[in-house]
Amino acid sequence: MWKSMFYKEWIKIRLVFWLSLAIGAIAILGIYLNVRHSFIIANAHEFWDGIINKMYIYFNLFKFIPLGIGVIIGLAQFIPEVKQRRIKLTLHLPLNEEKAGLKMVIFGVICLVALYLTLFALLIFPGRYYFPYEVIALSASTVIPWFSAGLAAYFLTGMITIEPLWKYKVFYALLAFSFVHLFFQSPIAGAYKYAWLPFLGIILLMSMSILFSIYRFRKGEM
Amino acid sequence: MENIVECRNLTHYYGNKMVYEDLNFNIKKGSILGLLGKNGTGKTTTINILNGYLTPRSGECIILGENSKNLSPYVKSQIGYLIENHVQYAFMNIYQIEKFYSGFYPNWKREAYYDLMAKLKVTPKQKISTMSCGQRSQVALGLILAQDPELLVLDDFTMGLDPGYRRLFIDYLRNYAKAEGKTVFTTSHIIQDMERLIDECIVFDYNKVLVYMPVKEFMSTFKQFNFEVTNPDVEFEKGGLVENYEKIDSTIELYTYSRANEVESYLASLGIAYSNFREVPMTLEDAFIGLTGKY
Amino acid sequence: MAAAIIILSNVIPTIYRTLFKVPGQYPSIYYSLLKDEFFTSTYDYELSIQTIKNSKGEVIPEDEFHKACPIENSFFLIKKGEFPDSISGMKIDVEKFRPESDYASIRSSFMSMPSYRLFPLMDSKTALRFPHDVCRIGKKRVEFILAETNKVDEEKSEIFTRIFNNENFNYPAKLMAGIPTVMKPYDNGWFITDSKDLFYHMKMENGKPYLKKIETPEGFKVKYVSPSTIESRSIHAYVISEENKLYILSSLDYGLIELPVYDYNPEKHYSLMFRKTPYFTKVDFSSFNQRKIYVLDRNYKLLNKFEKENKPYSELSVGKAFATLFPFNLRFGENHHSYIKFVFNGYNNFSWIVASVIFVLLNVFFIIRKKRRFKNNILDLVLIAATGIFGFIAVNLFPNKEY
Structure with missing residues (x-):
């Protein structure tokens, strides 16, 4: 059953999945081409100075990419379910409704995490070639909130998409916007050192949000 | 015979608008029940309650021994469900959707599905979303046949089908159900061809049930009499002998469960002058329209 | 739901604060x-x-x-x-007072800030030039990493490490304070503390290392150093101790002069300014509702004091309304650091109970009007009672599991 469920979800998101990977990879390639270019035409130490002393984040181009990926994966997964109320088919499958919903989310999260880990590695590790360890470590801690925002956006997109009433959709969207905004509060590299764990906790709580929608569906509000 | 479905005292409202009150019906094993009614009379509501997508205001539905509010995965696997408009995962193709569903049902009958698909002029790689409504109906039916459930719940499956596909669907379904001893619950607002399929019928009107009886009994007891009246302003009281009537100029179409002589003596007792009194044979569709009115 | 309450407890108070902003006066x-x-x-x-x-x-x-x-x-x-x-x-002497004038502004948020822990060490004796390497005072030694190659300059690292070892430096460095720019009159190296809180001054002069251990009082710990670029070079830096005492690090024998200012608290006073003239030094710090200025003479003895205090936020009517309306609130930052942190604040007095009771009653009214069963909503009501407006919004935004 896991296999079948994942098969369906994969059919829905595979295009978007590869697209996300491509966009992320191209952005990272662009970032490092720019670094290389700066090293050649300007001075390496000036570039370092920008990062170390002037709060310059050399991969700022990447900032909203995980967020975008979270949103489009969420849309790709849940729009086909609400179109023509196909969620009825999913909930009719011979398994517990909550499990069915959660399996969908789990698959989405697996794909998202796979994408994020790949992009994280692509973004962070090549940096070691140009920069000392400290820069790489703080860069890694800088991108964690960006990826967290993407994960949050995925859950919130799912919730907003599945929500049938426009009134609630708008409320949820406002709330989602305020929440996602919290991940982009500080332009300082590494500012989320003490906050990313509690944020992750909130995101985990939010991962259950799809259940709300399923309860409401079962009550017949959809 | 055992009942596959038992619905007791179903009552449902949308806000303050009553859909129906105290609806009772059973479906016996191996029988085909048709729930007929115009649009918006609560057919899909009933299906939703049956499938556990809607909690009724009061009353309950027992399906294969379980309350529809909390169906176990096993019982769900024994219900084949065809959604209105033959909705399926249209982003898949014929091959993918079979692969998907086969993982859920241990008794999956792959051949039943592919036999039916072979008759369609589609390629296995064609996405369901690019198929015609008729083709999609066959995909949806094929999936249900492969699932091999005890009970088939079909929500308005005739919608959008051209006459050929409708016939094909109905005949295929009836043969299958009767041969395998399956129980079928179907709704429809298109009555044409329905008598070929269903054993029993329930006719819904807005917030009430007009008929609940075997189709044969309904067809043999419900009658239409036509006659001309001299006074075109004549009105009949509904509810007693007269179930419904239509007036076309001076011709009255009168629908009743009474026999011809009873109607004639009724007319005489009211002192209505009439001529050319005759019984008109009806199809199920005629009877449905006669009963529920054209509007 | 819990997540929603957490988010709302940040969003709504923020909106409130923006709408009912207390105009600040900064004379x-x-x-x-x-x-x-x-x-x-x-x-x-x-x-x-x-x-x-x-x-x-x-x-x-x-x-x-x-x-x-x-x-x-x-x-x-x-x-x-x-x-x-x-x-x-x-x-x-007009000519003289410029070299003896200095200004330093310290925001509390500078005191704790994410850092790469790498710094450029310029040469204090040659013309101001940005180095091509950065310095790291690591777990075992001092290292200089060349930007061009991203590799350690072993030779230079070795020379500096030797000096550090001679001074019994306890690796790694804890605090590093310097001015990493060439936009300054001169370079004066970096002020560093080691892992045992010993205080040092590190420089490079004509390519050679200079490390001076600064004598400090018993138990003294450095919290923050703001290096000075006073033209006369009479002082090295303004220093704040862990106990929030203020010091001037004189260039005369690295003397640490304690200033007679005892009520500065960076958790409260978000800004601190030193203004030095040849005749007096002004120490000026302010919080949301307080402004204090100490004027010290040339020997850093108190000359005069200025103090102005407004009502704190909690005593203003907007502040009182705030405390009533919001039982608690969540902020993501504080004045005395530059990190994002979860800062919960609330339940300070009992005024929030009024609002909570009103919201509970309002929800009871909703339940009656929608003809829902109380039994299924008890948890919601408890939640509203505890979290007031946030719970009320969350409960009405998220339907609960009720069959």
Whole structure:
């Protein structure tokens, strides 16, 4: 059953999945081409100075990419379910409704995490070639909130998409916007050192949000 | 015979608008029940309650021994469900959707599905979303046949089908159900061809049930009499002998469960002058329209 | 739901604070050495009018102010040819007071801040030039990493490590304070503390390392160092200790001079300023509702003190309404660091109970009107009672599991 469920979800998101990977990879390639270019035409130490002393984040181009990926994966997964109320088919499958919903989310999260880990590695590790360890470590801690925002956006997109009433959709969207905004509060590299764990906790709580929608569906509000 | 479905005292409202009150019906094993009614009379509501997508205001539905509010995965696997408009995962193709569903049902009958698909002029790689409504109906039916459930719940499956596909669907379904001893619950607002399929019928009107009886009994007891009246302003009281009537100029179409002589003596007792009194044979569709009115 | 309450407890109070902002007043306060008096200057940006008041609150003409504070207004006085020869019997040399003037502004948020822990070490004896490497004081040694190759300059690292080892430096460095730019009059290296809180001054002179251990009082720990670039080079830095005491690190034998300022608290006072003139030093710090200025003489003894205190937020009507409306609130930052942190604050007094009761009653009314069963909503009501407006919104935004 896991296999079948994942098969369906994969059919829905595979295009978007590869697209996300491509966009992320191209952005990272662009970032490092720019670094290389700066090293050649300007001075390496000036570039370092920008990062170390002037709060310059050399991969700022990447900032909203995980967020975008979270949103489009969420849309790709849940729009086909609400179109023509196909969620009825999913909930009719011979398994517990909550499990069915959660399996969908789990698959989405697996794909998202796979994408994020790949992009994280692509973004962070090549940096070691140009920069000392400290820069790489703080860069890694800088991108964690960006990826967290993407994960949050995925859950919130799912919730907003599945929500049938426009009134609630708008409320949820406002709330989602305020929440996602919290991940982009500080332009300082590494500012989320003490906050990313509690944020992750909130995101985990939010991962259950799809259940709300399923309860409401079962009550017949959809 | 055992009942596959038992619905007791179903009552449902949308806000303050009553859909129906105290609806009772059973479906016996191996029988085909048709729930007929115009649009918006609560057919899909009933299906939703049956499938556990809607909690009724009061009353309950027992399906294969379980309350529809909390169906176990096993019982769900024994219900084949065809959604209105033959909705399926249209982003898949014929091959993918079979692969998907086969993982859920241990008794999956792959051949039943592919036999039916072979008759369609589609390629296995064609996405369901690019198929015609008729083709999609066959995909949806094929999936249900492969699932091999005890009970088939079909929500308005005739919608959008051209006459050929409708016939094909109905005949295929009836043969299958009767041969395998399956129980079928179907709704429809298109009555044409329905008598070929269903054993029993329930006719819904807005917030009430007009008929609940075997189709044969309904067809043999419900009658239409036509006659001309001299006074075109004549009105009949509904509810007693007269179930419904239509007036076309001076011709009255009168629908009743009474026999011809009873109607004639009724007319005489009211002192209505009439001529050319005759019984008109009806199809199920005629009877449905006669009963529920054209509007 | 819990997540929603957490988010709402940040979002709604933020909206409230933005809507009902308390207008801040930031007058400039001048000290007149001649009159031993403080003058307050407020500038109205709409009317482009400067109003100057003396310590009694009387509005005085600009001329009088210029004469009272000749140092701050030297520009005007010199132009008019009215600059005095001497102040309080001290001869004034216009040429001299610039090199002896200094200014340092310390925001509390600088005190704890994410850092790469790498710094550029310039040469203090040669022309100001940005180095091609960065310095790391790591777990075992000092390292210089060349930007061009991203590799450690072993030779230079070795030379510096030896000096550090000679001074019994406890690796790694904890605090590193310097001015990593060439936009300064001169370079004075970096002030560092080691893992045992010993205080050092590190420099490079003609390519050679310089490390000086700074003698500190028993138990002294450095919290923050703001290096000075005073032209006369008479002081090295302004230093804040772990106990929030303020010091001047004199360049005379690295003497650490404690200032008679004992109520500075960076968790409260978000800004701290030192303004040094040849005649006095002004220590000026402010919080949301408090402004304090200490004027110290040339030997850093107290000359005069200015204090102004407004009502704190919680006593203003907007603040009282805030405490009533919101049982608690969540912020993501504080003044004394630059990190994002979860800062919960609330349940300080009991005024929130009123609002919570109102919201509970409102929800009871909703339940009755929608003919829902109380039994299924008890948890919701408890939640509203505890979290007030946030719970109320969350409960009504998220349907609960009710069959």
